[in-house]
Amino acid sequence: MTPEEKRRQLEFYQDLGFTFLFRRPAGEAAVADAAAPDTVEVATPPAAPPPAAPLSAPKLPAPEPVSIAPAAPVAKLVLAATPLEVPPPAMPPPAVPVASRATPQPEPAPKLTPPPPLPLIEPMPELYTLPPLEPADDSMLKIREDIGDCRRCRLCEGRNKIVFGSGNEQSPLVFVGEGPGADEDQQGLPFVGRAGQLLTQMIENTAAKEGIAITRPDVYICNVVKCRPPENRTPQPDEMEICGQFLSRQLTVMKPRAICCLGGTAAKALLNLKEGITKARGQWYKWRDVPVMVTYHPSYLLRNQSKELRREAWEDLKKVLHFVYDEAQ
Numbered sequence: 001m002t003p004e005e006k007r008r009q010l011e012f013y014q015d016l017g018f019t020f021l022f023r024r025p026a027g028e029a030a031v032a033d034a035a036a037p038d039t040v041e042v043a044t045p046p047a048a049p050p051p052a053a054p055l056s057a058p059k060l061p062a063p064e065p066v067s068i069a070p071a072a073p074v075a076k077l078v079l080a081a082t083p084l085e086v087p088p089p090a091m092p093p094p095a096v097p098v099a100s101r102a103t104p105q106p107e108p109a110p111k112l113t114p115p116p117p118l119p120l121i122e123p124m125p126e127l128y129t130l131p132p133l134e135p136a137d138d139s140m141l142k143i144r145e146d147i148g149d150c151r152r153c154r155l156c157e158g159r160n161k162i163v164f165g166s167g168n169e170q171s172p173l174v175f176v177g178e179g180p181g182a183d184e185d186q187q188g189l190p191f192v193g194r195a196g197q198l199l200t201q202m203i204e205n206t207a208a209k210e211g212i213a214i215t216r217p218d219v220y221i222c223n224v225v226k227c228r229p230p231e232n233r234t235p236q237p238d239e240m241e242i243c244g245q246f247l248s249r250q251l252t253v254m255k256p257r258a259i260c261c262l263g264g265t266a267a268k269a270l271l272n273l274k275e276g277i278t279k280a281r282g283q284w285y286k287w288r289d290v291p292v293m294v295t296y297h298p299s300y301l302l303r304n305q306s307k308e309l310r311r312e313a314w315e316d317l318k319k320v321l322h323f324v325y326d327e328a329q
């Protein structure tokens with residue numbers, strides 16, 4: 001560039017507003033850039049790095065040498081930096097007073113008022129008093145008086161009449177059934193319904209056939225429980241236990257030569273038998289010192305019209321009648 005051309009170029013830049021325009025060597029420019037980071041440099045883009053030579057590049061024919069004219073030095077324009085207006089730092093929030101930063105205290109627990117004292121419960125009047133078992137001067141009359149209008153177990157709720165027993169109180173033979181049915185509850189007498197009629201036939205027909213001169217009034221008949229269970233259900237164990245004390249006293253007072261248990265429930269109550277009636281029937285057991293024969297209940301025979309069952313019942317009855325009356329006659 002000729003001096004004239006340089007002068008024109010400088011004038012051109014001065015017209016544009018550039019007051020400092022000079023050219024620096026490359027080393028000075030780097031130092032100036034590091035020392036004055038706040039200067040803005042208008043520079044040409046950096047030269048691309050030279051391409052890496054392949055490790056084993058194929059040998060190409062050598063290029064034709066090209067004569068390149070040296071490039072004109074690039075002028076670097078450095079603008080005078082204007083100080084940046086830095087906004088003042090934001091003020092920290094005002095400190096919270098220590099007192100106001102205190103952790104919130106839990107609300108005081110409400111005062112517990114003691115519960116009111118429990119009302120005194122009056123002791124329940126005794127519903128009943130069990131009389132002593134088998135008092136020394138016991139009698140059938142005393143037992144009946146002790147039973148009175150008995151409310152010792154729940155069976156009293158549905159009963160109409162207490163069925164104490166009937167027959168000869170001095171009889172050597174006592175029949176013990178389970179409990180009264182509807183007819184017995186109405187009349188206050190044991191075995192007066194259909195089952196009772198069958199029992200009467202069994203006793204009198206067998207005795208007549210065996211040559212034993214007795215009829216039903218000659219024996220005594222009673223039950224384990226003296227009141228009718230609702231819907232003729234089986235008496236509960238506790239009912240049999242409570243009412244059984246009267247049966248026990250009756251048997252003790254009468255002192256029969258033998259007892260005939262009618263049905264499995266009576267056998268269970270009197271003998272605490274575990275086996276069923278079909279196994280237990282026809283066998284001799286003992287209640288205290290009294291021999292006990294177990295056989296079917298007449299109601300069971302009415303429900304099961306089996307000749308075999310009836311024959312077995314007649315056999316059982318024959319045994320007990322002969323046992324009781326053979327010596328006496």
Ligand code: SF4
Nearest residue numbers: 150153156226227243
């Ligand atoms: S079943 Fe016996 S114990 Fe129960 S209420 Fe009747 S008489 Fe009393």
